[in-house]
Amino acid sequence: LGQSLVFKDEVDSTQNIAHQLAREGAVNGTTIIANKQLHGRGRLNREWVSHHDDGIWMSMILRPEMAPCHASQMTLFTATSVVDTLAKFANIPVKIKWPNDLFINDKKFCGILTEMQAELDHIEYMVIGIGINVNQESMSFPEEIRQKSTSLAIETQEKWDRRVLIQQLLVDFETTYREFLTQGFSYVKDKWTNNAYKLGEKVLVNMPKKSFEATIEGITDDGALLVRTIDNNIEKIYSAEIHW
Numbered sequence: 001l002g003q004s005l006v007f008k009d010e011v012d013s014t015q016n017i018a019h020q021l022a023r024e025g026a027v028n029g030t031t032i033i034a035n036k037q038l039h040g041r042g043r044l045n046r047e048w049v050s051h052h053d054d055g056i057w058m059s060m061i062l063r064p065e066m067a068p069c070h071a072s073q074m075t076l077f078t079a080t081s082v083v084d085t086l087a088k089f090a091n092i093p094v095k096i097k098w099p100n101d102l103f104i105n106d107k108k109f110c111g112i113l114t115e116m117q118a119e120l121d122h123i124e125y126m127v128i129g130i131g132i133n134v135n136q137e138s139m140s141f142p143e144e145i146r147q148k149s150t151s152l153a154i155e156t157q158e159k160w161d162r163r164v165l166i167q168q169l170l171v172d173f174e175t176t177y178r179e180f181l182t183q184g185f186s187y188v189k190d191k192w193t194n195n196a197y198k199l200g201e202k203v204l205v206n207m208p209k210k211s212f213e214a215t216i217e218g219i220t221d222d223g224a225l226l227v228r229t230i231d232n233n234i235e236k237i238y239s240a241e242i243h244w
């Protein structure tokens with residue numbers, strides 16, 4: 001993976017470039033990295049602030065031989081691979097908030113966005129986008145998100161070398177990806193659970209048609225979130241927003 005690396009200074013969104021290259025036949029593992037994004041995007045079409053070259057904004061094209069129903073697991077294992085990478089550089093308590101956010105000390109510093117082009121029974125390609133706030137200072141976040149955002153530099157009080165971090169991210173992602181392909185999701189399940197944010201705590205589960213309080217219990221073998229409702233039922237959540 002990452003043998004075909006595309007570096008750009010400024011792009012609209014690395015996701016868009018990845019989709020375009022994938023449609024043109026880019027090989028498995030092609031990775032697009034940009035210094036700045038004018039229109040970085042997050043899940044649910046939210047904006048992902050990435051106008052400056054103080055973070056890692058990258059998208060990877062993957063062509064896994066698997067059914068589209070396993071795609072959500074890719075987000076979860078990507079999160080664990082980022083946790084692995086960061087543990088090699090600093091002793092910081094990184095937590096994974098289901099399904100795609102990474103937190104340090106209750107603030108978000110990394111988001112993962114999985115998109116795909118698929119038929120009913122097979123994935124044509126996937127684009128996994130990883131955004132990591134690396135060297136931002138608190139004041140560089142827009143006011144609306146300042147309270148809930150952080151960066152590696154803020155948390156460790158030192159500037160990070162983005163190139164070194166990117167190299168390690170690619171190495172760890174490749175290792176985790178290979179294990180995932182051969183051993184399946186159970187390979188990362190324990191690691192995910194060990195780093196789960198708010199495990200055993202009460203949260204609010206927001207779904208399009210209902211919203212309820214529940215305690216996070218873990219994840220299932222297929223990557224769904226397991227919660228215990230107040231009347232003690234265990235529910236599997238495949239798609240929702242978690243708040244507290």
Ligand code: BTN
Pocket residue numbers: 013014015037039040041042043044046048050056057058059100101110111112113129130131132
């Ligand atoms: C989220 O938190 O909802 C996901 C954020 C994903 C951001 C990354 S940055 C690189 C790639 N390009 C984008 O436009 N988005 C992803």
